Amino acid sequence: MKLLHKAWPLALLGLAATQAWAQASTNPLQNCTPTQVRATERYWFAGNRIAMDFGVSGTALPTITANPATVPWVDEGTTVVTDSNGTLQFWVGQGNVYNRDQVVMSNGNGIVGNQSAVQVVVAFAAPDVPGKYFVVSTSGLAAGNAGTLRYSVVDMTANGGLGAVTSKNITVPGGISSNETLSAVPNNDGTGYWVLTTSYGTRNLVAQQFDSNGPMGAPVISTLSEDVGNLFGSIYFNKDLTQFAVATSVQGSNASNVIRTMRFNAQTGQATEIASWHGGILGSVYAADFSPSGQYLYVSNIYPGQLYRYDVSSGDATTIKASEQYIGATGGSNGGGHVRRGADGAMWVANRDNTTGNSLTRIAAPEEALVANIGFVLGNIKLPAGANSVWGLPQTVAGCAKPLAPDAVPAVSGPAALFYVGTPQTLAVNVANEGGSGNVADGTLTITLPANVQAGSGLPAACTAVSPQQVNCDLAAAGMGPIAPGANLGPLSIPVTVSAPGTYNVDVTVASVTGETGAALLNNTAQTSLTALALVPDAIPAISGPAAPFGVGTPQTLAVQVTNNGAAGAVADGTLTVTLPANVQVTGGASLPAGCTAATPQQVACDLATAGGPIAPGGSLGPLNIPVTVSAPGTYSVDAVVTGVTGEAGAALLNNTAQASITAQDAVPPINGAAPVPALGAGALAALSAALGALGIASRRRKAQAADRR
Known part of the structure; x- marks a missing residue:
């Protein structure tokens, strides 16, 4: 932890003349949009288990929780x-690299x-290498010795995206002497980063450039006025990276708290x-950061904790000091801490103090002209149980390095189902641009069709059929691009027709995209297969008889239908044959449907071409009513x-x-259950007639005898 120095004398060092260079300042490349910058500042981890989530937009208070990280106490810089x-x-604190699950990364x-x-x-991305990051640390110790810069490499493609440290603690060449100031910023064209520090006991500000492979070139020294x-x-850049502030202090002289605003030629x-x-003069300067607009510079001291503000908009030292x-x-004799610009547009102050350590201070309106209106209340953000403030607040990466070159990745798909x-x-x-940066602004997309597959009419704008089997699309043409990183062009609808049944492979290729190099060229092709069937009809007959039993000798009707279940191709001809079993015959003298003839009493043939055809796909013919009669009881x-x-x-x-x-x-069966009347043969009928005749003669004789007796 920081040493408490109680007896440092106050001394005023004479101001050295400000050294200026007659050079044009080329600012660091701010490749992020404001929305993306805001997103990169989302998470903070600091102190004893402080975990803050500002979200990806807005100015609301962040969500603050107690971090479950395995090494909870982080004294200062993260x-x-x-x-x-x-x-x-990932994040880095107290000598550990933590993954997004808050567990020390592999080899971290x-x-x-x-x-x-x-x-x-500090940490930053390696341009043009997906998932590669550099982590640079300083061993400079206040009131102690000058330090050395070392770097480690993180590969975020390892362990399913949780990352691994693949190289560790490599000394940055060039003999750089560092202290507790350390920052990083993109170079002017985004092809690398500059790491900045100052050197104890000197007037040197040191800049070391990194490219995708690591440190490159010799350190660059700029001489300061004191x-x-x-x-x-600390070293912090303003929001648009046009200026940076360097704050340093001298042991034993509170009056030598030197603050500088500077420009950087990236x-x-x-x-x-x-x-x-x-x-x-109260305390030793600890950190300085710009307000969101860049008009004000907030400066924090420790031993004791104090907070000051300067209007730096004039660029004049006398005017700035007067403001x-x-x-x-911000705390007692052992208190105070970091001041940082937050993603929410507020200024945040760490509270290292026995009485305020369970809180942070948030200045909600840092741009207000009157200090009385900025909203400073010591310890106004209470921390959850188990979390405490120490001196430090985290750095986030200043700006975005030039992301990956464009990476055009084509994709092609055919009809989801079989076709004809x-x-x-x-x-x-x-076509997707999977590069981190650089639009896919030109190049050619080529669709190559195999034999028996041809391009049809109605191609998208800027697409041309150079042959029936090849379509070229100009990605630079109006309406086609440019395709921004993470964006997608399409789908482009390419009409095709297959002339013969089979399964075919269709290839697409992207070529000649400006800036696309290296590994980005390895995924420039795609393929799909499509299957076409012949245009065939599918005739399906159906037959049904009477729903209930019927009597022998009673004429009945069979209903016959033919459906075309094919997706294409009409049932335009063919024969429907209805075969009857023994004891079932075509009813004699009855009419058959048009196109149907009875070759035998047990077989009817219907010519589908004349019986109502052709039958279109999905259509039906019928019912064709076939008259039949059964000559003996049974099921047939x-x-x-x-x-x-x-x-x-x-x-x-x-x-x-x-079949039916x-x-x-x-x-x-008789109606209502009445007993059936028996049928009589010819002999029975003759006997019955003779009996009835005899009965009549006898009846007449009795009537005559009765008359005679009268």
Whole structure:
């Protein structure tokens, strides 16, 4: 932890003349949009288990929880890497690299550095290498020795996206002497980063450039107007990266709290002072950061904790010093801490103090002209149980390095279901830019079709059929691009027709995209297969008889239908044959449907071409009513089959038969259950007639005898 120095004398060092360079300042490349910058500042991890989530937009208070990280107590500097979508990648504190699950990353322990430094560690992406990050740390110790810069490499593609440290604690060459100031910023064209620090006991600000492979070139030295001292300090850029502030302090002299605003030439690595002045004499300057607009610079001291504000908009040291406003105490003799610009547009202050350590201070309106209106109330943000403030607050990466070059990735898909020869279909073609940066602004998308597959009419704009089997689309044409990183072009609908049944492969390729190099060229092709069937009809017969039993000798009707279940191709011909079993015959003298003839009493053949055809796909013919009569009681099966349909083949032939059963009884059951009247033969009828005749003669004789007696 920080040493408490009680007896440092106050001394005023003379102001050295400000050195200026007659050079044009080329600012760091701010490749992020404001929305993306806001997203990269989403997460903070600091102090004892403080975990803050600002979300990806807005100015509301962040969600603050107690971090479950395994090493809870982080004295001072941390750094947090969040991508431009607001997804946490990793963070570094107290010598450990933590993954997004708050567990020490594989090989992520033992990052060498002074864990009691204001800015012990910074991290940034390696341009053009997906998932690769550099972590740079300083071993500079306040009131102690000058430090050394070391770097480690994180691979976020390892362990399913949780990352791993693949190289660790490599000394940055060039003999760089560092102290507790440490920052990083993109170079002017986004092809690398500059790491900035100051050197104890000198007037040197040191810039070391990194490319995708690591440190490159010699360190660049810029001479400051005053000694940077041997105590605390920070380096922070304003929001648009046009200026940065360097705050340093000298052991034993509160009056030598030196604050500087500077410009940085991100092409050469040279820095130029805009203004330099001495800060407040209470305490030792610890950190300085810009308000969101960049008009004000907030400066925090420790031993005791104090907070000051300066209007730096004039760029004049005398005017800036005259604008000094004392905001208030941020802790006791051992208190105070970091001041940082938050993602929510507020200024945040760490409270290292026995009475305020369970809180942070949030200045909600840092742009207000009157200090009384900025909203400073010491410890106004209470921390959850188990979380405490120490001195530090985290760094987030300043700006975005130039992301990956464009990476055009095509995709193609055919119809989701099988289709038929001669039926126009559509291929859906997409082109995605999976590069981190650089639009896909030109190049050619080529769709190559195999034999028997041809491009149809109605191609998208800027797409041309250079042959029936090849379509070229100009990605630079109006309406086609440019395709921004993470964006997608399409789907482009490419009409095709297949002339013969089969399964075919369709290839798409993207070529000649400006800026696309290396691994980005390895995924420039895609393929899909499509299957076309022949246009075949599918005739399916159906037959049904009377729903209830009927009587022997009673004429009845069989209903026969033929359906075309094919997706294409009409049932235009063929024969429907109805076969009757023994005891079932075509009713004599009855009329058959048109196109149907009875070759025998047991067989009816219907010519589908004249019986009502052709039958379109999905259509039906019938019912054709076939009159039949049963000559003996029983249950009988009747068969129907379709044959000879032109074009019907394969599986369509498997469903060409149908069957129904009919039942005939010996007699029709009487109505309401009455007893049946027996049938009489000829002999019985003669006997009955003779008996009736005899009965009549006898009756007449009796009547005559009765008359005589009178």
